[in-house]
Amino acid sequence: MSTEIRYNTSNSNNTGPYYKDITYREAGKFEETRFEKIHNVIFKSSDYASVIIANEIAQLIKEKQARQEHCVLGLATGSSPIKVYDELVRLHKEEGLSFANVVTFNLDEYYPMDKSNVQSYHYFMYEHLFDHVDILPENIHIPDGTVLQQNLHQYCIDYELKINSFGGLDFQLLGIGRTGHIGFNEPGSHYNSVTRSITLDHLTRSDAAPSFFGIENVPKKAITMGIGTIKKAKRIVIMAWGHKKAEIVKETIEGKITSDVPASYLQRHNNTTFVLDKEAANELTRIKTPWLVGPCRWTDKVKNKAIIWLSQKVQKPILKLTDKDYNDYGMSGLLAEEGSSYELNIRMFNTLQHTITGWPGGKPNADDTYRPERNTPHKKRILILSPHPDDDVISMGGTFLRLIEQEHTVHVAYQTSGNIAVSDAEAMKYAEVIRNMTPDKDKEEISSIIMELKKKQERAIDAIEVRNLKGLIRRGESYGATRFLGLPDAYVHFLNLPFYETGTVKKKPYGKEDKNILLKLIKKVKPHQIYAAGDLADPHGTHKVCLDILFDVLKQLKEEEFMKDCWVWLYRGAWQEWDIHDIEMAVPLSPDEVLKKRKAIFFHQSQKDGVMFQGDDSREFWVRAEERNQQTAQRYHKLGLAEYEAIEAFRRYHF
Template sequence: MHTPVSGAPAGAGGVAEARGSQSSRGPSHVPAGAGLERIRTVVVHDHDDIARLVAARIAEVVREKQARGERAVLGLATGSTPIGVYRELIRLHREEGLSFRNVVTFNLDEYYPMAPDSIHSYHRYMWENLFAHIDVAPEHVHIPDGTLPRERVEAATAAYEAAIAAAGGIDFQLLGIGKTGHIGFNEPGSGVDSRTRLVHLDAVTRKDAAADFFGEENVPREALTMGVATILGAREIAILATGEHKAGIVRRAVEGEVNIEVAATFLQRHPNTTFYVDDAAAADLTRIATPWLLDEVEWTQDLMIRAVVWLSLTTGKGILKLTQFDYAEHRMSSLVARWGTPGAVNGEVFNLLGAKIRGKSKLPRELKIVCFSPHPDDDVISMGGILYKLVQNANDITVAYMTSGNIAVFDHDVRRFVDFMERLDRERHVGGDSLRAFADRVRTCLHEKKPGDVDIPEVQDIKRVLREAEAVSGIEVMGLGKENARFLNMPFYQTGKVRKDPIGPADVKIVRDLLEELQPDMILVAGDLSDPHGTHRMCKEAIDAALAEIRAAGGKLPEVWLYRGAWQEWPVTEATYLVPMSQEELKIKIQAIFKHQSQKDSAPFPGQDEREFWQRVEQRNKETSATLDRLGLAEYFAMEAYVVA
């Protein structure tokens, strides 16, 4: 086991060391892992900072090699996580003169079979997101060939290994991590001695990729990948993880034993690996989640609440029943010493948690409120309970739907509505030749369409209008109407593909214009980082940028409440406010979710949870209230949680 030293750099050939957290969640003086973290781990507050840190290190490697008249050899990854790194490298090339003329690259993997011009191809991904924007020589770019006949694959993978060796080995290897802990496509069961080869993809990996391929059935079952031994042969490795959904596997990879079922744990054996994670992905690390188990801590109010709630849930006792023995047994005697008695600590935390509860009488009244909904159903899924109460409190509410959500509509729904329009035309003569021509174009497109193809504008419009109608129907259940809905249709989303464009000035302007027009006292914003295709994160980025511009101009700034989407809920320890719902109110919320018929029964992008959204909501909201019950506080039927930014 490595012995971590807070803040110490990891040198080539030296011991991989952990670095103290830069997160606001944990005490900065806590030793980084205190012997638990076996891979040097850097925690940063914002995922964008990871991109800047890693790109700066890559630039340093490239320039050092160039200064010696040598070629830097980079191992590159694909997926959503490295895109920020590639954007920063492009910026360094354009603005600071970073040259890639003498850089050789080797990509980790490619689906098999896969045409290089497919929208799913990693070959296309790399050229669109990096190579086409820098001065790398095409002959220096190496990506596994997904078009090879099967009988030639073994020879090609051996040649890939030989090319890496001929280039002098990889100087810097960039990695992401999958939910199973895979690196590259080294799925559970991949051995430490494995080399570049053809592999069968794990069911979890294929499910994760289902959104990109518009259905799990379209995801290839095989892939070409560098092996674990190939990756470990790199002189330096950076592995990236962002978002709450990666927290569990990050802890397993960093603190767990080396295990063939979790390929990332093999990185513990590498002398110069650094894990770069944001706050959300670091949440389960011991030094972040339970730092008092490692060393002396500074007992801030937030840390005290987290610790006492953890102790209550761990022991199975209500907060007011915790004893001196409980605190001593779990290394929390110093907290009792600070307050004098267990009863004093218990009472303080009990009261602080109770103060978070906000029923209708304690919620805003007669204010201007904007509810930002990234997709056309996030409002009722994530904040339906508070939305209903805010309507009852006579607030002036606007629900701003930031994207059309049109890619999340099945083609069979389009066919159904085209058939409806044609039948209406035949019976009532409301469409005529133009409608029939429109329907013919739509039917032809859907008939010829291949999985993942971008819809023609007519189909995109049908899907957009369908979701807009569902959104209005949903808020009508809450007591609002179409006059309360704004459809922003932000440009970044309008690619027709799962992968979106970066947030740009046009997106920010749309949000700023709305805020300056309405002058809200309060806004509700999706703060969910587990959204599988990143739209929630990108919408929040646009809102943050708009607020920054308004602040700089001296304009009115609203109070910001963050909710979470269909993927996770704020823990009671992190929530600023907990909003209770009665059984009847939860039923109304679910009825509003039901109005989104295109997302009912089977949503196109369900993530890892295959339950319907209303089922997730019911379980999540009931679980929040049940947690308070287990802690010994008042018992409610269900609850939503919010953080005031």
């Protein structure tokens, strides 16, 4: 059932009301949201959700213009609002939306932080919004990260008074941090706190570390609007995108109000909407375990998810689950439909059993009715796409080896150069080796690279020559790994997609050139299988961009004859793993194969011992991959299936 909800965006005191014409759609009946204390809407795509938010803001601006009033916006920074700002800029340039009556107050800024620093929120706002619209410079207010320490307290008071002088915020746009912070109001912030300086939580700094090339470079303090300032806004929209936000979204929406989760204070605001994508909503009770909320629609997917959840919850193998277990955990409706736990258990056990295969390319001359892959053609053309030059072996090294050994024609394509992840020290080591082996008459170029590295300032962008050297380092490591696995060099492709080549963590939007490079390769290989990274949790977003490029290319190619026989399998492993109910092909690895996979990863020496972009997981990539593969095998075993050393997991993408 689908219901439409129209939001009254009048302020809490019912003075100066205004209404928007934007309508959100929310799936489900009221009882399905009975655990939820903040209104929320869920969208399939964060991009689409961002457009909806931008349209609400635009409508408010126009309504205020019609009444010749200022429109006072509280604005957020970070990755969450970028698409909102992109759409507002488009509305200005293409549809004439004026910002002449708009007054903005930004939530926060690092401290200390110079305005010209590319990591400053001042720089961010001008880059993404203010430089592209007709807002008056005097109407822009961003906390100043250069204020002297002795003047900071008074500066914060003045910032608060300035907001009040405009009658408070008409609309506040928020993101949410994994600590539950809104603005930089970290755990412990008081409900009535105002604009002030604050010490940042370690997790907040860890999340920001990739942009700063290491947590040691992230400021320890910030200036932020307070909870009390934010809650006075007449309308609040808070965004959350991606699976990393799912846990804190659940705590905020369903948990108790507590200073440990500052965003939970929004439960007391009468005009707040949480706007989520599917991944950020995954932990909400009505999404994760809808059978605990009330009657639910028992599709095959929901059945599978529920039975696996029940088995894990009561810590019994699937075949030992009883009618009582089903009834005790909200699944009596499923029993009423199916008749008995016995039949349900057998069906689920067989479903899981059929995902396991030692033949990821299909088993020749075998009945493939219950196998995850087709048995024909016996020898397939296979294309493995690796966003960075090591994702292939980290995430599916055992399957990669198995495909080669089973005599399929395997190609691997490294979508980006990966140069930004090579440290200056590593590059210097290689450069000095090259210089010592180069005749004096030819040393000029390599000497200039060494000089560039020596004079490079902290966090400066690498010169093109340095980036080329770092790319060559990653390329050499990739050849080492693929040769170890037995893949001929002729089947190794380095795409160097242009979107990546900025020399900084921030990448360009992908475009036609990126898509054409990948399209040309796929048309050349004409694969029966494509393996691609579905692990979207990498700290700097390259995996998602690479996957989006693939999806766009698949749309272009879907009418090609060879694509009718092409299946796409998504792998994970570097930062997360598929849930058991999502796995459609599970490839077991022997102890020897686990060891070979580890050795293949070791060829990527520049990514060992203090890798630059490891996120909040301090383990080396080979350790993460090994432990995740072993945990997947253990989960299968606890459900009652055979015990394997490790399992690599895949989910099929239907295009």
